[in-house]
Amino acid sequence: MRAGSYTTKSNEPIHYNQIPTRSEGMPIEDRLINLIESVWPEDYDVKSIAAACPGPLDPLNGIVVEPPNIPEWRYFPLQEFLHSTFDLPSAINNDANLAAYGEWSFGAGQGYSNLIYLTISTGIGGGIIIDNKLLTGNAGFAGEVGHMSVIPQGPTCSCGKEGHLEAIASGPSIVRWVKSRLEDDDLLDHFPEGELTAKHISDAAETGHELAIAAYERAGKYIGLSIADLLHIFNTSLIIIGGGVSMAGDLLFDPIRKSVSESVISDVYLDELQILPAALGDDSGLMGALVLSREIAAS
Amino acid sequence: MRAGSYTTKSNEPIHYNQIPTRSEGMPIEDRLINLIESVWPEDYDVKSIAAACPGPLDPLNGIVVEPPNIPEWRYFPLQEFLHSTFDLPSAINNDANLAAYGEWSFGAGQGYSNLIYLTISTGIGGGIIIDNKLLTGNAGFAGEVGHMSVIPQGPTCSCGKEGHLEAIASGPSIVRWVKSRLEDDDLLDHFPEGELTAKHISDAAETGHELAIAAYERAGKYIGLSIADLLHIFNTSLIIIGGGVSMAGDLLFDPIRKSVSESVISDVYLDELQILPAALGDDSGLMGALVLSREIAAS
Numbered sequence: 001m002r003a004g005s006y007t008t009k010s011n012e013p014i015h016y017n018q019i020p021t022r023s024e025g026m027p028i029e030d031r032l033i034n035l036i037e038s039v040w041p042e043d044y045d046v047k048s049i050a051a052a053c054p055g056p057l058d059p060l061n062g063i064v065v066e067p068p069n070i071p072e073w074r075y076f077p078l079q080e081f082l083h084s085t086f087d088l089p090s091a092i093n094n095d096a097n098l099a100a101y102g103e104w105s106f107g108a109g110q111g112y113s114n115l116i117y118l119t120i121s122t123g124i125g126g127g128i129i130i131d132n133k134l135l136t137g138n139a140g141f142a143g144e145v146g147h148m149s150v151i152p153q154g155p156t157c158s159c160g161k162e163g164h165l166e167a168i169a170s171g172p173s174i175v176r177w178v179k180s181r182l183e184d185d186d187l188l189d190h191f192p193e194g195e196l197t198a199k200h201i202s203d204a205a206e207t208g209h210e211l212a213i214a215a216y217e218r219a220g221k222y223i224g225l226s227i228a229d230l231l232h233i234f235n236t237s238l239i240i241i242g243g244g245v246s247m248a249g250d251l252l253f254d255p256i257r258k259s260v261s262e263s264v265i266s267d268v269y270l271d272e273l274q275i276l277p278a279a280l281g282d283d284s285g286l287m288g289a290l291v292l293s294r295e296i297a298a299s
Numbered sequence: 300m301r302a303g304s305y306t307t308k309s310n311e312p313i314h315y316n317q318i319p320t321r322s323e324g325m326p327i328e329d330r331l332i333n334l335i336e337s338v339w340p341e342d343y344d345v346k347s348i349a350a351a352c353p354g355p356l357d358p359l360n361g362i363v364v365e366p367p368n369i370p371e372w373r374y375f376p377l378q379e380f381l382h383s384t385f386d387l388p389s390a391i392n393n394d395a396n397l398a399a400y401g402e403w404s405f406g407a408g409q410g411y412s413n414l415i416y417l418t419i420s421t422g423i424g425g426g427i428i429i430d431n432k433l434l435t436g437n438a439g440f441a442g443e444v445g446h447m448s449v450i451p452q453g454p455t456c457s458c459g460k461e462g463h464l465e466a467i468a469s470g471p472s473i474v475r476w477v478k479s480r481l482e483d484d485d486l487l488d489h490f491p492e493g494e495l496t497a498k499h500i501s502d503a504a505e506t507g508h509e510l511a512i513a514a515y516e517r518a519g520k521y522i523g524l525s526i527a528d529l530l531h532i533f534n535t536s537l538i539i540i541g542g543g544v545s546m547a548g549d550l551l552f553d554p555i556r557k558s559v560s561e562s563v564i565s566d567v568y569l570d571e572l573q574i575l576p577a578a579l580g581d582d583s584g585l586m587g588a589l590v591l592s593r594e595i596a597a598s
């Protein structure tokens with residue numbers, strides 16, 4: 001996890017720090033407090049604290065509902081924890097929603113009133129900006145584009161359902177697909193020993209490994225199909241794609257763009273359409289939390 | 300096609316008329332003019348005219364793009380045609396979008412700030428209200444929920460692509476699925492002679508015809524799957540379903556509700572969720588056009 005402290009005006013952090021989320025022997029709450037204290041700006045009055053966390057997450061009540069990688073935070077009232085610990089106005093939202101907010105405010109989405117952000121990573125998440133506002137829905141659970149159904153009775157998703165986009169095109173899903181097709185020789189020749197990752201596969205694709213290329217083409221095809229669905233629903237002119245898997249660049253973006261073009265029902269959906277990589281990299285969520293913290297400081 | 304004239308205050312029409320869209324020997328423009336003149340309120344100053352038309356349709360420029368059942372209106376500037384014919388402020392939008400608007404203003408969606416409307420008919424369309432505004436998107440082509448991909452390489456859709464919700468759960472798609480499974484005897488025993496319709500199938504289902512029941516269960520299952528996708532994206536608490544096929548009532552709504560419950564990734568999406576039939580019947584589009592006409596009269 002990472003943290004930064006910022007003034008109300010500048011987007012350059014006063015202090016910035018990053019630590020592994022997990023460590024033996026220390027509760028995650030204590031690690032979080034230590035991290036925040038490590039970036040505390042002694043020369044300033046701190047006005048507010050905001051945090052981007054894995055969803056699903058209830059932003060209206062400030063509760064982390066069921067973060068896949070932090071099981072001890074099931075229904076954890078993180079906003080109240082921050083508020084009571086630091087005695088400051090606090091807010092939380094899910095990381096993909098805040099990444100959309102960050103990209104819209106400071107990244108690839110600046111100047112747009114409407115956009116859809118997707119993050120392709122260990123999971124697939126998203127955030128949607130409509131009329132210069134984050135789409136939250138009835139209780140803050142909007143934007144879960146990774147759980148759009150893509151192949152009925154397809155691979156099992158992290159959520160337990162079948163055939164979701166995340167189960168087909170996330171990093172671990174790309175790895176799973178490649179592993180299911182790898183011959184032993186192939187594995188020895190082209191991939192390092194140890195745990196295979198989406199990055200190993202994109203590296204192999206860059207050297208012309210056909211199965212690795214096919215894996216990204218397949219992921220891109222289904223991501224493009226879901227983006228076409230989203231265009232039919234929203235008719236936005238900007239799609240931003242971030243997350244670790246998107247670092248594969250054209251290897252992923254080319255098949256996405258091809259699939260989108262082939263999947264829309266009319267070229268009107270391609271007019272003015274841009275499909276851009278996220279501009280803020282791993283910091284989009286942090287920058288979205290910055291926007292959120294300024295909002296609560298000002299309110 | 301149907302038309303009504305209304306005062307600025309009452310939603311009861313002064314005059315109302317309905318005629319078949321097509322007739323031999325008279326251009327559709329002339330039939331439209333005759334229809335409008337037939338409801339013209341002689342005792343009032345008419346302020347504006349609005350029309351709901353099949354999409355895809357460009358509401359910003361007032362152009363009917365490609366109405367499936369009126370081929371001679373490809374790229375027809377209907378708004379300008381109305382404006383120049385009647386010398387009044389005019390506007391058009393697609394019928395599913397305006398039906399959503401109508402249901403939100405006067406029907407099942409009154410009092411809600413966010414809702415998703417689906418019409419299940421010869422096609423499947425939709426309209427989405429976010430923060431008390433119709434979601435139009437970049438150029439007015441939003442809300443095409445019938446063209447969400449449901450089964451890759453599935454049945455061919457009216458748009459030419461494969462496996463869209465419309466290709467699986469619209470009236471003609473339900474008929475196609477039943478026909479492909481009917482035995483000759485079965486056809487003779489349970490269905491009338493002549494062209495089979497979704498209504499014949501729902502009537503047969505009411506008498507216990509297993510294939511007919513299965514047809515609506517299948518349609519409802521996939522509609523529910525797409526609604527779950529929409530809930531993950533929007534987290535709305537109201538889904539309104541209209542259109543001729545929805546008149547089958549519980550036969551369709553029961554499997555839809557079951558599928559939605561089974562398909563959402565968390566019960567948070569079911570909190571406060573209502574899935575309701577449209578309240579305005581065949582007039583939802585007309586009532587949405589009324590709202591639109593009042594908007595342009597007031598602007």
